[in-house]
Amino acid sequence: MTGFLLPAFIFLIAGVIAVPIASRLGLGSVLGYLLAGIVISPVLTTLGVDVVSIQHFAEFGVVMMLFLVGLELEPKMLWNMRAKLLGLGGLQVMLTALAVMGVAMAFGQPWTIALAIGMVLALSSTAIVLQTLNEKGLMKSDGGQASFSVLLFQDIAVIPMLALLPLMAMPELMDMAADHGAHGTDAAHGGGHGDAHGDDHGGDDHGPSLSLTEGLPGWAQALVTLGAVGFVVVLGGFLTRPLFGFVERANLRELFTATALMMVIGIALLMTLVGLSPALGTFLAGVVLANSEYRHELESDIDPFKGLLLGLFFMTVGAGVNFDLLFANLGNVLAMTVGLIVLKATVLFILAKAFNVGGTDKWLFGLGLAQAGEFGFVLLSFTVANSVIPQSVADQLLLVVALSMLLTPGLFIFYDRVITPRLANASAQAEDDIDEKGRIIIAGHGRVGGLINRMLRLEGHETVVLDYSSSHLEMVRAFGVKAFYGDATRPDLLHAAGIEEAQMIVIAIDDREKITELTHYVAQNYPHVYIIARAVDRNHVYKLYAAGSRDIIRETFDSTIRMGRSALEALGVHPFEAEKKAQEFVARDRSALVQMASVYKPGVPLHQNPEYLEAGKRLMAEQEAEMRGEKPDFHARLKTGWVEPTTDSQE
């Protein structure tokens, strides 16, 4: 047990200390994690921690991230992106690979090695770029969308690359590999072994890997692959609802998390077995589920894991930098890294122009994707294992990849501090305004929330409904209402439902404590959100007022008044008289409520609050006196506008 506890603690403490500092300095979480990794590297080496395996494991965070990205993307939007995806993405990979190949050949490398290097370095870091774009809220911008298209294409491009590379094996290197045995693949320089990226075709020294397609003829392989993808789509489309419905019966919070994880891991596993990139598979699954009512539930379950694993991954990248080798070849490595960044950025800028990405977006695109990415680690070890690139070259390239990743946060900072202020694009901002409609979150879709939702939607307002009963949700969704499954009091679910951009939240759940809790949470953390709160009774009103809502409606009050009025009418009182009595009663009650609320002390039981007791007794006595006719005011108000006949003449 201690074997895992100590490294775990070291990683956690490094992250917990480094990232808030980095955020405070405006450097972003990615840089924080990377630096934390560098700092703890000596400690890890002393303890003999296998950073490579940990990185392997942590790469799953990238898989999860792409699942979450898919969840945000509706199938329609994905289809609309196909031009950018294939055009921008395809050209980026091709042109960059060729450009790097050209440079490598100019430095005397044979063309097969040069091409391999080109392919390795053409890919960018999905993890860093997407994480940073999300943090900065730039995913929806033109630059963000363009970057995303390219990254997605790169993910797809890995597959043909993995097929192509073994064909470029060089006989000389194969002999070398035979001499050195399994040594070559053991990149202690932070190179992952790419199990998470599906390279189990040949050459891997890690024993027999599972595969559904090994040994099958080409056409059968393609068939199995397509079948697997189809299965994922079907699973998402038809099995999610019954699955969650089944799990709900146990009524245990952690089972939902387990189910979500099971889905993501299962899909990733299936993809690996057919040789596809698991990140691609989970992305597709996410897209399929983007319209599901469980979307927010899935998001909030997976998000913390993704966050932690990605953080861990970045730390392992930082920890994996071989500083000895680095300082031995500092000049070379730095030159290559900077050269690579400049070259990639140039290609990206040219493409941005060609595809009409302008202004600040062009810079975001160009600077953001200019690094080499974690796929580079994967491909490098793969190429060495397949005798495509010599170990020595690979070692240096590993440093280049890692270093370029380390420098990326710097580029984003440059973008933030230098580019954005200079090129603040007014028209781009106008677009944002149209995009950001005021949203209304309705917590609870029962007797209260359901009706409110209808009222608001009839007026054309956009609402997001959260409810905790899947059977209820099915019925609601059948009527075309956009509803999501989950416990509205969970901060992560609120976040997934968009509380940051919300205008208003209507708290219509029926649990007294939860209503207060939710009111308090939203009032504290999102003061810009207008809170309408459902109160169970009078005392609850006082609590909710103290919690921060200024629009509190007692759930049975209005109905009760109507019942009272109805009763009066049934007893023979003229309807209009009954109406006036009811209105007067409401006015009195409201005035009493205000008086009592001012002496109510949260946390103090009523019978121990002398001011409250005294005020209560006084109000009750006044009411009784008025009802008995001892005080003229009450009846006088009823009579307003009606003149008593007098025997004296009027003045």
Add this chain to the structure above:
Amino acid sequence: MSKVLVYYAHPGQNNSRVNSQMVTRAQQIEGITFVDLYAEYPRFQIDHVVEQERLVEHDVIIFQHPIHWYSTPALLKEFVDRVFDLGFAYGIGGDKLKGKRLLQAVSAGAPKEAYSKNGYQNFPLRTFLTPMQQTATLCQMTYLTPFVLYDVLSSDILAQIEAHANAYEALLIALRDDTFDEANAAKLEYFEARDVAKLGKG
């Protein structure tokens, strides 16, 4: 300086072209109180205590409203019924409104020509305002000449709206600053935007 209180009564504000412009101007003026009756009492639950206090505090009361069936919108009638009590507005001890001024700022759908013996409305507009005038008189208030914009349903009116709103603003300011020529205004049956310039110099 007089304290001016504007009561605005309009049940269909979303469709208003004229009154909405007048309201924008009125709300900008410093030192006047503006009350949107249909906003305060959307369920017609007039609080006569609050309103009586409000009336007592002010010197000039303006009723701004469209003419609905030769009268005020329903809520304004309810307002007068509820608030102008025996013992407050009239009768023994009912002198709380004494000496205050009442002015109606109205918009009429029909053209000026219609409001005459020979027109299809058969009577001048002033005739239809008689009930309110008498109400003021009984409550010992001074009923000022009404401020009118005719023909508001026509398409041509758009050109006149701004002038009317500007004049309304000038009128309110004049009433507030006591520069309104009440004597000369009293000689007229009604006055319009173009008359305000002259009357505002008193």
